[in-house]
Each structure stands twice: as structure tokens, then as C-alpha cells.
Amino acid sequence: DAGVIQSPRHEVTEMGQEVTLRCKPISGHNSLFWYRQTMMRGLELLIYFNNNVPIDDSGMPEDRFSAKMPNASFSTLKIQPSEPRDSAVYFCASTLTGLVYEQYFGPGTRLTVT
Amino acid sequence: SQQGEEDPQALSIQEGENATMNCSYKTSINNLQWYRQNSGRGLVHLILIRSNEREKHSGRLRVTLDTSKKSSSLLITASRAADTASYFCATDGETSGSRLTFGEGTQLTVNP
Numbered sequence: 334d335a336g337v338i339q340s341p342r343h344e345v346t347e348m349g350q351e352v353t354l355r356c357k358p359i360s361g362h363n364s365l366f367w368y369r370q371t372m373m374r375g376l377e378l379l380i381y382f383n384n385n386v387p388i389d390d391s392g393m394p395e396d397r398f399s400a401k402m403p404n405a406s407f408s409t410l411k412i413q414p415s416e417p418r419d420s421a422v423y424f425c426a427s428t429l430t431g432l433v434y435e436q437y438f439g440p441g442t443r444l445t446v447t
Numbered sequence: 448s449q450q451g452e453e454d455p456q457a458l459s460i461q462e463g464e465n466a467t468m469n470c471s472y473k474t475s476i477n478n479l480q481w482y483r484q485n486s487g488r489g490l491v492h493l494i495l496i497r498s499n500e501r502e503k504h505s506g507r508l509r510v511t512l513d514t515s516k517k518s519s520s521l522l523i524t525a526s527r528a529a530d531t532a533s534y535f536c537a538t539d540g541e542t543s544g545s546r547l548t549f550g551e552g553t554q555l556t557v558n559p
Contacts (some may be wrong), residue, residue, distance in 0.1 A: 337489075364545040376490075376535070376549045383545060424489055430545045435480060436537075438489030 337439035339425050345445045351413040354442045357406055358427030366436060367400055367410050368424040376424075382408065383430060415446045452550050453536055459556040466523040468553040470536030471516075477539050479512055480547070481521050484533045493521075493534075528559045 338357040346352055358365050366381040380390040382402045390400070397416070402408040412419055422443050426436040453470050460466050470479070478497050482490040496503045496512045496519065503510045509522040523530055533554050537547040 366545075375551045378546065378548075381546060389546060426490075428545060434478060434539050434545060434547060435492040435495055436490075436547060438491070440489050441487075 337425055337427055337437050339423075339439035339442050341442060342440060343443045343445075345447065346415055347447055348416055349414045350446075351411065352415045352419075352444060352446075354410040354412075354423050354425075354444070356408045356410070356425030356439060358408070358425070359437055360406065362427035362429050362437070363405070364428045364430045365402060365408050366426040366428075367408070368426065369421045370424060370441075371421045379410070412444075415444075417446045420444055420446050453534070453553045455553060456551070457554045457556070459558065460526055462526060462528055462557055462559050464526055464557075466526050466530070466555055466557070468521045468534050468555070470519045470521070470550055472519075472536075472538050472548075472550075473517065474540055476514075477541060479510075479519050480537045481508075481510060481519075482535045482537060482549075484535065484552070486532070490535065523555075526555075526557045528557050530557045531555060 340355045364383050367379040368376050370376045379392045380400045381388055385402045398412055400410045422441045424438050424441045426438045428436045476498055478495055480495045481493045483493050484490045494505045494508055494510050496510050507524045512519045533552040535549050535552045537549045539547050
């Protein structure tokens with residue numbers, strides 16, 4: 334398996350622009366997580382899905398952030414409009430919910446908003 | 448505050464020495480995991496210990512869990528320069544479902 338795939342790997346955009354981050358989880362996994370990592374705040378869970386359904390979006394910072402999972406093999410995290418404080422590395426992770434909860438992380442998308 | 452808190456925040460040792468990192472948490476857990484993150488990369492799962500286990504080994508890794516003290520330690524024996532990375536503990540509990548709560552991490556530097 335190729336592991337969790339994220340695109341793009343790097344994104345540089347201007348304040349006010351829309352940003353869409355993409356994730357393909359490991360085939361067969363039924364839970365997907367979006368995290369944000371910064372030096373100041375560490376690793377934060379933004380939202381997670383079970384069987385394509387959003388379960389907990391309490392970590393989404395504000396209405397400018399939205400996430401979708403239209404099917405088991407694809408998810409997007411959208412920021413509209415983007416702000417400089419959104420600059421961070423965004424990780425997607427997936428797992429097979431059950432007795433064991435180890436998560437498999439993608440390589441991340443480094444977002445810079447100028 | 449975060450469920451998991453690692454200490455020390457940073458650790459610098461010489462190759463061949465052992466490295467010990469600690470993690471404390473606040474609420475009851477089902478499992479505790481340790482992850483590693485190389486600079487600029489995603490986290491990689493290292494080892495999982497269940498709440499009814501006290502010690503677990505995997506290669507040069509040894510994890511202990513003390514549920515009475517709500518703490519865990521990760522020992523890396525005979526460290527190598529390639530072990531340089533950040534190490535995070537993560538917990539899940541009865542009410543957290545699939546959700547993991549990550550600590551702030553320990554930055555380990557192994558000098559050749």
C-alpha cells in the first residue's frame with residue numbers, strides 16, 4: 334500500500350485566497366483525521382470522520398475551515414478565506430477503527446499564507 | 448491542557464547512550480502509544496501499550512506504563528544518530544472513540 338497520500342506537499346498563497354488540501358487514506362481504513370501542527374500550538378486535531386461521517390469537528394478553528402469526505406478514499410480540508418495565522422503543516426491520518434487505534438500519517442502539506 | 452505531557456522537552460545525548468522520555472496524562476486510558484516524527488515528515492507509530500500491560504519491548508524500544516501514576520516512559524537503548532527525531536505519546540480513552548490525544552513531544556538529538 335502507498336500509505337496515506339496528501340497533496341499538495343507545499344502550498345504558498347496570499348491572504349484571502351481559498352486553499353484546498355487533499356487526502357487519500359489507506360485503502361480499507363474507515364477513520365480519517367485532519368491535524369494541524371505549529372511550533373506554538375503543537376499537534377492539534379481539527380476534525381475526524383468515521384465511515385465518511387464527521388464525528389468531532391470541535392477542533393476546527395472557525396467557519397473559514399471546512400472538511401468533507403465524499404467517499405471512503407478521499408477527503409478535503411478547505412480554508413476560505415485564508416489568513417497568515419493559518420500557516421502550518423496540515424497532516425491527514427487514517428486508521429481502521431477497532432481494538433487498536435494506531436494511526437497512519439501522511440507526509441503533510443506545508444501551508445504558507447503571506 | 449493536553450492529555451499527554453512529555454518530559455523533557457528536549458534531550459541531547461551521545462551515540463550509544465540510552466535515551467529515556469516520559470509522558471504523563473490526566474484521565475483514564477485504554478491504550479497509550481508512542482510516535483516518532485522526523486523533521487518535516489509525518490508521525491510514525493512506534494509501539495502501543497494497553498492499560499492492562501506494564502511493559503512492552505520492540506527491538507531497542509522499551510515502554511513502561513504505570514496507570515496508578517498516569518505515566519509512561521519510552522527507553523531507546525544504544526541510541527544512534529538516526530534516532531534523532533521528536534517523540535510523542537498519544538492516549539485514547541473509553542469516551543474518545545477513535546480520537547487520540549497527543550502530547551507536546553520530546554525533541555531527541557543523538558550526537559555522533
